[in-house]
Amino acid sequence: MDVTGAGMDVVATAGHVDHGKSTLVKALTGMEPDRWEEERRRGLTIDLGFAWTTLPSGRRLAVVDVPGHEKFVGNMLAGVGSVPAALIVVAADDGWSAQTAEHVAVLDALGVRHGLLVVTKADAADPAPALADALDRLAGTSLGRLPAVAASARTGAGVPEVAAALESVLAGLPAPDVTAPVRLWVDRAFTIRGAGTVVTGTLAAGTVAVSDRLELGGRPVTVRGLQSLGEAVPTASATARVALNLRGVAVEEVARGDALLTPDAFRRTDALDVTLVTPVEDRLPAELVVHVGSATVAARVRPLDGSALRLRLTEPLPLRVGDRLLLRDPGTRRVLGADVRDVDPPELGRRGAARTRAAELAEQPPGAGGARADLARRRVVRRVDFVAMGWPVPPEATSTGPWLLAPGLVEELAARVLPLVAGYRNRLPLEPGPPVEWVRQELGLPDAELVAGVVRAPLALRGGRVVVAGAGLPPAVQRAVDGVRARLAESPFAAPEAGDLAAAGLGPRELAAAVREELLVRIADAVYLAPGVEAEATARLASVPQPFTLSQARTAWGTSRRVAVPLAEWLDARGVTERLPDNTRRLR
Ligand SMILES: Nc1nc2c(ncn2[C@@H]2O[C@H](COP(=O)(O)OP(=O)(O)OP(=O)(O)O)[C@@H](O)[C@H]2O)c(=O)[nH]1
Ligand SMILES: [Mg+2]
16 A cells, blocks of 8 residues: 555546436445435435545546535535546436535536546436536536446446546646645644544645644644554645644644644735636626635635636635635625735825726736745745745846845845935035935835845945945045144144034034044044054153143143043953053053
8 A cells, every 4th residue: 555645536426416427426426425424314425525545557646526516516516626537426317406506516617627427327228318418517617528327236237337437537736845844734634542633635735744833813733643544654645635643732723724834935925816617697796605615704705807807805814825715605606716916005095096906817827927026026035924925936037035026126236226326426425325224114114124135336335334335524624634644743632622613613513523433533522633643652651750630641642621531441441451550541
């Protein structure tokens, strides 16, 4: 036996009530799909049934048996949601009936392309007319021209032919992506004594293994045990029926319609844009029910234009671009297929926004082209979010840390930074350039980290600002500072008086700019010296006996107390000198 769970196929039955679906499943598998006492007593399937067998070729087959009664169509929908192929059953003595039509409409809306038609009860009536009629009606659906077999589950005639025909249908199914993230829609949740919570579902893509960590309604759960077709297995790959024993969740906390997810691989959304697979002529109701996987959620419908709709779900669902939804009107029982086009759609504020959005969706091709168009509209998005929306990452997109930038956006932004900085410095000429945060806002970027990626020479990042390298001070300020520096070059400790600085046009802002440009050093309020002052002051102190008094230092520097007191403290603070308890100092 193949313990990986690969090589299994899953089909779902479809067809009118009492047409013989469950009996045929039993004849094929030897298993009774009707699980409940009530179902067996009434001879009626109410909930989903499960059976499996090994076909003559060795291929394993699991069958999800659905109820045909119109009252239980909700259960039927939960059963077919993740299944790639259908076994359509029509009774020879009754022919195409109401729920045959309804079930086939569901399969058509879901886009199911693979199936087998079985006209059963061939012992009770000539199957030929029902078979020809059903094939005719099916031809216009997603199932197209499909193989058909007549059989009697009662006598067994034709049942081997059903198995053989199923084999060839299954051989034609596209291979599932076993490396895809897991989204297992739960169709049953129950407890097993000693094991705890167990959920079952049809794994349509991906692989699950014992001790996998998954997410269920935003909380972490661990796969404690795994079964497939009644056997414990270490791992199971799509397509497969699986039963997962979960750690981290009580049975009351999980139900049909929940999904077990690969962490971070899906976003839950309650707003989405979809396009109808087949456009409708008449007005849609304001509310429809969305079916996806085993989930059922009500949605408010806002038609955009053409076949595009905006849906608002009453509960968020883990959906991706490319998912096929079934939209159902419970009143008329009409079903429509719809493709998810955006799981994080833009607000529709302005007049005409709905029409514009519909046009965007119409022009947005599926796959890689759509990914480029969507990224171009978003400009910047977290890579994990973009991938979780269901998009492939366009190779020409730019990656910066966790961010993904639309192709060409970096160049566009880089070109905008230079005039932004120039404009800023025109208004605030004493500042070397705008703070990075200001540039981030101006560019509409979500993260200041992104600014670094669009700063190009002659701009540079310095001290949290975007600066023009070597731009210097405004000419008048530069001239005044040059004057001060010329005087300091002659007498390095003769800091100009505050009044002299002001008279030269050097106020606090100008002086701060000169300090930032490393043209002056601020020793204290209104005490500015040239940048070489530390070396000069130290050299002169070296020729004074240690320790020395402030007065000795002042003499060595040839300056006044106004300068000497703050300069001595400034040198203390920089660790050049050390102040002793008796108020004398020495060089360190
Ligand atoms: N004569 C005859 N009767 C059949 C055959 N297959 C099923 N039946 C009978 O038809 C009735 C309905 O069969 P089911 O298999 O329960 O039908 P179903 O399609 O599963 O019905 P629901 O699940 O309720 O939709 C039962 O009484 C069966 O015994 C057949 O091949 N020949
Ligand atoms: Mg049944």
